[in-house]
Amino acid sequence: MKVLKRIIYILGGLVGLLLVAVVGLYFVANWRLNNPTASGRPVQIPTNAAVIARGEHLVHAVTDCAGCHGNNLEGKTLLDDPQLGYIAASNLTRGAGGVGASFTLEDWELAIRHGIGGDGRALGAMPSHHYAHLSDADLGAILAYIQSVPPVDHELPPRQLSFIATLLFGTVAYGDLPVTLIEHATVGGDAPPEGVTVEYGQYLVDIATCGDCHGADLRGRSPKEAETGPPAGPNLVAAATWSEQEFITTMRTRRTPSGRQLSEEMPSAYGGMTDAELQAIWRYLRHYFTQ
Numbered sequence: 130m131k132v133l134k135r136i137i138y139i140l141g142g143l144v145g146l147l148l149v150a151v152v153g154l155y156f157v158a159n160w161r162l163n164n165p166t167a168s169g170r171p172v173q174i175p176t177n178a179a180v181i182a183r184g185e186h187l188v189h190a191v192t193d194c195a196g197c198h199g200n201n202l203e204g205k206t207l208l209d210d211p212q213l214g215y216i217a218a219s220n221l222t223r224g225a226g227g228v229g230a231s232f233t234l235e236d237w238e239l240a241i242r243h244g245i246g247g248d249g250r251a252l253g254a255m256p257s258h259h260y261a262h263l264s265d266a267d268l269g270a271i272l273a274y275i276q277s278v279p280p281v282d283h284e285l286p287p288r289q290l291s292f293i294a295t296l297l298f299g300t301v302a303y304g305d306l307p308v309t310l311i312e313h314a315t316v317g318g319d320a321p322p323e324g325v326t327v328e329y330g331q332y333l334v335d336i337a338t339c340g341d342c343h344g345a346d347l348r349g350r351s352p353k354e355a356e357t358g359p360p361a362g363p364n365l366v367a368a369a370t371w372s373e374q375e376f377i378t379t380m381r382t383r384r385t386p387s388g389r390q391l392s393e394e395m396p397s398a399y400g401g402m403t404d405a406e407l408q409a410i411w412r413y414l415r416h417y418f419t420q
């Protein structure tokens with residue numbers, strides 16, 4: 130009996146230690162998720178009509194901010210899951226519950242190109258690692274447009290990560306968060322000149338976040354990877370074999386050359402890109418997959 134008692138004490142002690150370790154890890158994870166560091170490089174915001182129109186085009190057809198933040202940028206719940214928690218794409222307007230009224234130029238730049246929210250948290254599900262490629266001029270245009278939209282009153286709850294999600298994203302999956310994927314010192318500068326070129330196509334693929342779903346190497350992501358992230362987009366190698374016209378028609382009509390209808394998971398916003406933009410992307414895909 131004495132031996133049994135001793136074993137029970139030892140086991141109890143081990144379980145206790147494990148609990149202390151897990152709770153300790155939770156606090157470390159939670160701290161990391163709320164204390165990333167990077168310094169930004171705020172941009173000028175010109176406000177003439179042409180720049181605002183350029184910003185509107187980017188937000189609705191290229192960077193597709195509206196796809197997550199809502200058509201009026203009023204914010205939208207993206208995840209509400211008992212196991213993982215709650216995440217909303219913030220209200221970006223100057224209305225009640227929106228960040229627009231209080232954000233400084235620095236706050237905007239840190240959130241969009243560095244992945245750090247207004248309250249200093251490491252943003253998740255916001256593809257800042259792609260927007261880190263935005264030129265100063267295009268970021269300025271996006272901000273000029275965002276500041277010109279009517280305020281929408283729409284309060285959304287703050288981010289609430291479950292115990293498990295905090296542990297996951299604060300430790301093993303921490304390296305997948307946008308803020309840790311960005312080379313902060315290289316952010317900012319000029320885009321390649323606009324045109325139907327491989328270089329400009331690559332810039333568009335970067336800022337349109339194609340790699341978020343189709344994989345950083347554009348060779349597709351698995352359904353397993355999509356479980357805790359964006360939808361699984363297929364390998365784009367097939368699309369690179371289509372003719373320019375077939376590619377443009379697919380992006381516009383959402384029907385592939387073989388007649389298959391694309392699901393809702395592939396954003397429809399890109400259909401609003403100009404011919405020249407889609408041609409540049411097609412050129413880049415061709416070049417990328419045949420080099």
Ligand code: HEC
Pocket residue numbers: 188192193194195196197198207216217218219221228237240241245246247248251252253254255256260271288
């Ligand atoms: C794939 C969805 C998605 C897209 C596309 C997206 N966002 Fe976000 N964004 C989010 C989510 C989700 C959050 C909040 C993340 C969190 O709380 O961890 C966020 C947060 C932000 C924040 C921080 C606000 C705050 O509360 O601190 C800003 C600013 C922002 N986004 C601007 C933009 C802009 C501008 C674009 C387009 C260039 C854009 N977003 C595109 C999902 C997205």
Ligand code: HEC
Pocket residue numbers: 333334337338339340341342343359360361362363364365367368379385390391392393394395396399410
């Ligand atoms: C939010 C996730 C997401 C983003 C961002 C995204 N895609 Fe997709 N895309 C998908 C998914 C999912 C499919 C598969 C849809 C289906 O087959 O029903 C798809 C399908 C496609 C197809 C059809 C491929 C084929 O062989 O059938 C092309 C072409 C394509 N995407 C190009 C792009 C380009 C170019 C970009 C960037 C401008 C982009 N996608 C951005 C999710 C995305």
